[in-house]
Amino acid sequence: MSHATGLQYLKKGVLPHMWCSGCGVGVMLGALVRSFEELGYERKDTVVVTGIGCTGKTDDYLVTNALHTTHGRALAYATGIKAFNPKLHVVVLMGDGDSVTIGGNHFLHAARRNMDLTAIIINNFNFGMTGGQFSGTTPADAITQTSIYGNAERQLDISALAELAGANYVARGTPYHVWELKTNIKEALSKKGFSVVEIYSPCPTHFGKNNKMKEATAMLQWLKESGLPVEKYNSLEKSARKGFFAVGKLVDREEPDFNTRYEEIRRRAMNLKV
């Protein structure tokens, strides 16, 4: 079987792309367009909504519908699109700054509402676009441009937050585990309700450079060594999990999404109406 390339979703003449070598964003884009192809998505039925940041630049490479929004608010824009036209495939691409730092409120409520959106998050543990300052997912003690003595704050776990807030589907991937990543993106796209794919991702230019992983391969190496398949990770004693993280599908449930619930309530209202 020939593999999907997803080239038909990419804009001609814009490559090479803007991302630094070793960056995870391009790998995500590749997995995304291949997923589109394998799922048979039509360009016209697909809307890619992006935030602001290195991840947020992705729409420039796509020939689907797109809305490039404001920093942190992509999910709220996507909510309006999906609520009004539930037939559209609405995919939201954000960084960790976008999704859970400035945009944390929207993330919580998109998950709670169970909007039928797919949020794909490049978590590179810092603000890439603005030069590598700490974000809500920067590990404690990590060095960034605004925490040169070490980060005083604690790290937010995006996947755990998504689960708690009510997402129907949550997976974590990395650019190293690229085939699994595509599988998870396809599952997320196919899932009705709010789905999240969190991608632990290298930013060699800033986070890597500041944290002894300057070479493009160093962060990949770290992702390879620390990312364990979910089953393996879960089989470890809690104390043995330190320094590792789970890769793969973390949450899969079937709660009704916002539009389904709204239609139920609409029917109730119509019946009440005399």
Place this chain on the structure above:
Amino acid sequence: MELGRKVKLMQGNQAIVEGAFYAGARFYAGYPITPSSEIAEESAKRMPLLGGIYMQMEDEIASMAAIIGASLAGAKSFTATSGPGFSLMQENLGLAVMGEVPCVVINVQRSGPSTGLATKPAQSDVMQIRWGRHGDQSVIALCPASVSECFTLTVTAFNFAEKFRVPVILASDEVVGHMRENITIPSPGELAVAERKKPTGEPAAYKPFIADEDGVAPLASYGSDYVFHVSSSMHGPDGYSNNNPANAAWRVAQLHKKIEMHREEIIITKTFDTEDADILFIAFGATTRASRAAALELRKQGIRAGVLQLMTIWPFADKKIASLGERAKTVVVPEMNYSGQVAGEVQRILGAGADIRKVNSYNGEIITPQDILKAIL
């Protein structure tokens, strides 16, 4: 009574919702705030029955974002808020300007600064409405002075939004929002309802930012055969990022020009006894009524007074004010703010030498005809 026409006693806020539905609005997203909450409540009650969607978002930032998203999916969409919420909407309102996305934002003005007198009226957002966002941009803003104008100007707001691909701000105030009057709801078809221009050519050739002769580009909806990009970043005719300075200059100018081109249509005013007026009141929103009462009182005393009501506050009615102001000996501008936000504009037009009397209220109390008369006599 004509078929379909209804006479109803209602509140200004309710009339706004009626106007929105008359205009075809089918998507509302908002976050409740006094004194605009009745708009949310009425929308929540009626939207499901009309086949539309009511969404209560997590804040006003999200509300503004959601109505833009829905509009690009093809909806006539709106939100309603007041002071603090309007402040939160500014950044995304700027995206609606930049991306040329039709939508309507209702700002039922209340007394500030900050949380201020949350239940009291004001007209202190005039300049925020005009200049509240970063980046130089033009907007359209309308001001109703009665319950029936709440209805008609809401329809107009949607029409302007659709025709010119812009966000339109309907700036009422607590007094107008909560007053109750009988209004006649026109039958369908009685008032013109505009729809956005859709693209018609070859889908592959569609460029969402190439304007027709009227200065406005057709707008497709997500999901149609016309695939398109909209961006908050500077973009070319195709909606993709574009950093070329010549392109940026063309885009920025176009956003201003399309409003400039249609000034005559957009600027709506009403005049009462202004032909021979020596004393000219320039009023908008709630202060219109007090001004008219004051003018009538002066006429009784043999003083020729008239009222110019600004139903459109942005763009500003420069020409109309220049022509009426030239004749008048004294111009009086009553407004519920400290600085004289509209008076300043009037001064700009009539010049430093003009006799302009400001009448201001900034304690949450309305301006009465007596307050106005005191300023003149």
